[in-house]
Amino acid sequence: MKSASDVFKEIDLLFHPRAIASVGVSHKTGNMGMDFLVAIKEQGYTGKIYAIHPNKKIPGIDTYPALTDVPGPVDHVLVCVPARLVPGVIEDCVKKGVRSVVIFSSGFGEWGTEEGLLLEKEVARIAGKSSIRLIGPNCMGLYCPDSGLSFRSDLPVIKGGKIGMISQSGGVAQTPVFTGGEKGIGFSKSISYGNEIDLGAAEWLVYLGEDPATEVIFLYIEGTRDGTALLHSLKAVAGKKPVLVVKGGKTGAGGRAVQSHTGAMAGAGIIWETLCRQTGALLVDDCNEMLDTAMALTMTQKPRGRNAVLMSVSGGFGVMFTDLLEDAGFHVPELREPVRNDLRKCIGNPGTSIRNPLDMAGSFWEVHNFPNIFKLLNDEDDIDIFIIVLAMEYLALAKDSDTVVRLSNYVVDGLIKGLEMVNKTVMVVFSETYMSHHRLELEKQIISSGYPVYPTLQRCTRALNNVIAINKID
Amino acid sequence: MKSASDVFKEIDLLFHPRAIASVGVSHKTGNMGMDFLVAIKEQGYTGKIYAIHPNKKIPGIDTYPALTDVPGPVDHVLVCVPARLVPGVIEDCVKKGVRSVVIFSSGFGEWGTEEGLLLEKEVARIAGKSSIRLIGPNCMGLYCPDSGLSFRSDLPVIKGGKIGMISQSGGVAQTPVFTGGEKGIGFSKSISYGNEIDLGAAEWLVYLGEDPATEVIFLYIEGTRDGTALLHSLKAVAGKKPVLVVKGGKTGAGGRAVQSHTGAMAGAGIIWETLCRQTGALLVDDCNEMLDTAMALTMTQKPRGRNAVLMSVSGGFGVMFTDLLEDAGFHVPELREPVRNDLRKCIGNPGTSIRNPLDMAGSFWEVHNFPNIFKLLNDEDDIDIFIIVLAMEYLALAKDSDTVVRLSNYVVDGLIKGLEMVNKTVMVVFSETYMSHHRLELEKQIISSGYPVYPTLQRCTRALNNVIAINKID
Numbered sequence: 001m002k003s004a005s006d007v008f009k010e011i012d013l014l015f016h017p018r019a020i021a022s023v024g025v026s027h028k029t030g031n032m033g034m035d036f037l038v039a040i041k042e043q044g045y046t047g048k049i050y051a052i053h054p055n056k057k058i059p060g061i062d063t064y065p066a067l068t069d070v071p072g073p074v075d076h077v078l079v080c081v082p083a084r085l086v087p088g089v090i091e092d093c094v095k096k097g098v099r100s101v102v103i104f105s106s107g108f109g110e111w112g113t114e115e116g117l118l119l120e121k122e123v124a125r126i127a128g129k130s131s132i133r134l135i136g137p138n139c140m141g142l143y144c145p146d147s148g149l150s151f152r153s154d155l156p157v158i159k160g161g162k163i164g165m166i167s168q169s170g171g172v173a174q175t176p177v178f179t180g181g182e183k184g185i186g187f188s189k190s191i192s193y194g195n196e197i198d199l200g201a202a203e204w205l206v207y208l209g210e211d212p213a214t215e216v217i218f219l220y221i222e223g224t225r226d227g228t229a230l231l232h233s234l235k236a237v238a239g240k241k242p243v244l245v246v247k248g249g250k251t252g253a254g255g256r257a258v259q260s261h262t263g264a265m266a267g268a269g270i271i272w273e274t275l276c277r278q279t280g281a282l283l284v285d286d287c288n289e290m291l292d293t294a295m296a297l298t299m300t301q302k303p304r305g306r307n308a309v310l311m312s313v314s315g316g317f318g319v320m321f322t323d324l325l326e327d328a329g330f331h332v333p334e335l336r337e338p339v340r341n342d343l344r345k346c347i348g349n350p351g352t353s354i355r356n357p358l359d360m361a362g363s364f365w366e367v368h369n370f371p372n373i374f375k376l377l378n379d380e381d382d383i384d385i386f387i388i389v390l391a392m393e394y395l396a397l398a399k400d401s402d403t404v405v406r407l408s409n410y411v412v413d414g415l416i417k418g419l420e421m422v423n424k425t426v427m428v429v430f431s432e433t434y435m436s437h438h439r440l441e442l443e444k445q446i447i448s449s450g451y452p453v454y455p456t457l458q459r460c461t462r463a464l465n466n467v468i469a470i471n472k473i474d
Numbered sequence: 475m476k477s478a479s480d481v482f483k484e485i486d487l488l489f490h491p492r493a494i495a496s497v498g499v500s501h502k503t504g505n506m507g508m509d510f511l512v513a514i515k516e517q518g519y520t521g522k523i524y525a526i527h528p529n530k531k532i533p534g535i536d537t538y539p540a541l542t543d544v545p546g547p548v549d550h551v552l553v554c555v556p557a558r559l560v561p562g563v564i565e566d567c568v569k570k571g572v573r574s575v576v577i578f579s580s581g582f583g584e585w586g587t588e589e590g591l592l593l594e595k596e597v598a599r600i601a602g603k604s605s606i607r608l609i610g611p612n613c614m615g616l617y618c619p620d621s622g623l624s625f626r627s628d629l630p631v632i633k634g635g636k637i638g639m640i641s642q643s644g645g646v647a648q649t650p651v652f653t654g655g656e657k658g659i660g661f662s663k664s665i666s667y668g669n670e671i672d673l674g675a676a677e678w679l680v681y682l683g684e685d686p687a688t689e690v691i692f693l694y695i696e697g698t699r700d701g702t703a704l705l706h707s708l709k710a711v712a713g714k715k716p717v718l719v720v721k722g723g724k725t726g727a728g729g730r731a732v733q734s735h736t737g738a739m740a741g742a743g744i745i746w747e748t749l750c751r752q753t754g755a756l757l758v759d760d761c762n763e764m765l766d767t768a769m770a771l772t773m774t775q776k777p778r779g780r781n782a783v784l785m786s787v788s789g790g791f792g793v794m795f796t797d798l799l800e801d802a803g804f805h806v807p808e809l810r811e812p813v814r815n816d817l818r819k820c821i822g823n824p825g826t827s828i829r830n831p832l833d834m835a836g837s838f839w840e841v842h843n844f845p846n847i848f849k850l851l852n853d854e855d856d857i858d859i860f861i862i863v864l865a866m867e868y869l870a871l872a873k874d875s876d877t878v879v880r881l882s883n884y885v886v887d888g889l890i891k892g893l894e895m896v897n898k899t900v901m902v903v904f905s906e907t908y909m910s911h912h913r914l915e916l917e918k919q920i921i922s923s924g925y926p927v928y929p930t931l932q933r934c935t936r937a938l939n940n941v942i943a944i945n946k947i948d
Contacts, residue, residue, distance in 0.1 A: 106824055153873045154873045171791055172794070175907055178867050182908040220794075222793060248793035248794050251800035253800050257789075257831050261789035261790065286794055287794075314643065314646070318731055320646070320694075322728040323724045323743075331727065332728075332731075350580055356731075432929075434653065456760070
């Protein structure tokens with residue numbers, strides 16, 4: 001068995017090809033062979049790019065009739081021809097000595113036909129004569145903003161991302177990248193691997209486990225051909241880095257859907273729950289929960305315990321969110337009297353309360369007090385977690401949107417400055433109410449300052465509970 | 475005891491005052507007496523408006539030194555003076571023969587001081603000499619876009635809204651109005667009633683139960699002085715209209731927060747759960763769940779059962795959301811072979827699946843097929859609910875945002891046209907991924923066409939389960 005560092009070295013080369021060729025390129029709208037080339041060109045890939053077409057010249061791209069006609073080396077090949085033509089392309093890849101092939105084409109094992117299964121075997125047999133690594137078929141391949149690999153020209157390009165994604169579904173490999181990108185949260189890699197003829201979940205896990213750029217690993221998996229290898233990988237990797245798993249096809253109907261999708265055997269939910277518990281990986285429900293948890297894991301301190309201070313402008317939301325925190329297993333302890341006496345000097349407007357939750361009312365606009373307030377709370381041993389509740393309608397009461405923008409920027413700037421005093425867990429709940437566009441700008445500002453932001457208290461507590469479970473804090 | 479229709483007639487007058495006076499008006503920024511007057515002026519109130527100030531003239535507003543100096547009738551008075559001055563103002567209100575008074579001022583029972591409690595009693599005693607109805611103290615008062623009443627000049631003004639809100643918290647009385655307004659969902663009324671010296675939850679419930687403009691009632695309540703009256707009201711009203719309740723202070727820490735907020739006795743969660751179960755009201759967790767449920771209740775058919783057809787562009791999300799639907803108690807039955815054969819004529823692109831979930835892949839852009847597809851599915855007795863899954867990255871694959879806008883508009887237009895074939899429950903899940911601003915425009919378009927939209931599958935199933943519980947469908 002290869003060592004983890006050998007797996008890393010071998011696979012990491014695939015993310016840094018010297019030249020990429022696309023087979024199955026045409027001018028028709030929606031031609032994926034062409035779209036893939038445009039994507040890598042526009043997303044920062046700086047190596048050589050070739051199109052392969054038997055008898056047409058693709059304008060603006062070096063075109064050759066066959067892969068074997070390309071004069072220089074080709075490390076990575078994208079295959080978008082009909083399934084029955086794929087074996088011939090792989091023969092050429094072997095002759096050309098390429099490192100890796102992404103087979104986008106569908107019509108293999110996922111169709112459940114004898115022909116599809118035979119084609120898969122044939123492709124594997126041909127590639128097996130060489131050291132070529134296959135990705136797919138029925139997949140989107142590799143996204144890596146640091147080296148310019150991509151499969152859509154509209155994917156966000158954020159360098160230095162910390163989340164590594166492994167997905168059996170091409171859609172699931174993209175959506176969290178878009179969602180994260182909208183808020184300024186980047187991915188180190190996203191891997192859409194499809195039917196795993198060759199490279200599969202187990203090996204990708206080992207790779208990302210060794211990858212220094214990746215701090216948190218997402219796995220969307222429907223099924224695997226080698227459960228034992230997956231078990232070993234999960235155990236080895238989840239011991240080093242958080243691994244968040246969405247298992248597609250946990251339920252009966254979901255399992256049937258998997259058959260039509262990747263052709264994998266789905267396996268019951270209970271098996272996967274046990275698998276995750278044994279290995280230390282964490283089963284989550286969807287991509288939002290993955291991203292929410294990754295934010296908490298990578299952006300703020302681990303909580304030392306479950307005691308939270310909750311700061312809100314509205315007394316009613318303070319009450320409601322205190323209930324939700326307690327229901328989710330957290331505590332909102334009453335602050336000690338000496339602290340309350342000190343806080344009272346900074347939070348004195350009518351309608352305020354300082355017992356915890358902190359009901360800030362008008363004192364929320366006196367941002368010069370935030371450093372003092374946060375220093376006092378940070379010094380309290382009894383407080384592990386800061387939860388700051390924002391909403392556009394708290395941040396500025398004004399009719400004209402220019403004033404709202406100016407005032408809310410002022411408060412958020414002050415808040416971020418104040419939070420510098422805090423070296424405990426900080427979570428921001430920024431409710432989605434109105435002026436969504438400006439809310440998103442403020443959310444990005446808070447995130448870029450290093451604090452995770454959630455649209456609801458429930459998503460915040462879910463992420464916190466996941467961090468606590470992963471770090472075995474309870 | 476007054477009949478429900480008498481209660482309605484008496485209270486409905488309060489929403490249609492001929493003239494409104496504000497006591498405690500000044501020019502200082504943040505003066506609420508002034509802000510309230512600006513709010514009603516700008517939000518469409520067409521009656522007479524007066525400011526009361528002992529020795530200054532407020533520019534642009536008819537100002538008098540005392541309420542009793544106003545020449546014509548005054549029906550509704552807003553009181554923003556310090557608590558100790560409130561009894562004197564109420565004396566003047568009695569002399570002037572006003573119908574209703576909103577006491578914004580805080581410093582009464584919610585402070586837990588003897589002085590505050592005595593002031594409440596004094597105010598109640600003075601008003602008791604007349605037929606004046608008191609709202610508050612410690613509240614924001616009345617919002618009614620149909621008659622121009624409001625308490626913030628930036629609240630959305632949407633006529634014909636169907637949701638009536640009763641809230642003990644001023645913050646909670648506003649936030650759902652903003653959130654709904656952002657999507658084009660209106661409120662018939664929002665009532666912030668605070669400490670309920672006089673008008674309280676029980677009477678407001680009876681009023682909204684009779685109000686023909688209100689189809690769904692929200693109640694945010696921390697505590698009440700008259701549990702028996704509340705029980706009777708809930709029972710009577712929840713039998714006629716859906717009543718969704720958020721109980722603030724269900725937990726120990728939440729109850730402590732309530733004491734600092736409205737001074738009410740909170741009462742344990744279990745009591746409120748029992749109360750709701752006995753009366754047919756539905757306990758929900760927060761304002762999002764209230765709005766989500768209200769959308770499903772007012773905009774689409776009641777489901778006849780729990781069988782759903784799920785339509786998505788991405789196979790992976792089809793699988794994931796099928797699991798989530800099954801986990802939430804719904805079924806995603808395999809479609810019958812004859813239906814699949816007919817669907818196959820419309821959904822034929824590579825990568826599609828038509829067993830249910832429907833994995834549309836490229837066929838999602840062939841919008842001319844939507845009417846046929848939806849007609850076929852609507853005719854299936856086995857299907858009760860349509861769940862359509864959207865996300866910006868499915869709606870258009872393009873780098874330039876103009877093309878994304880054009881293509882996504884095209885698909886959503888086609889979808890809405892196709893859904894005209896459907897007379898069953900329709901729920902749209904429109905994931906929040908990227909291009910949030912345009913996503914919101916499309917969300918508003920879908921909502922204005924009559925279909926509820928949710929940001930996550932979980933919020934969609936939660937709302938559906940609430941509709942099923944309220945209508946006792948299981």
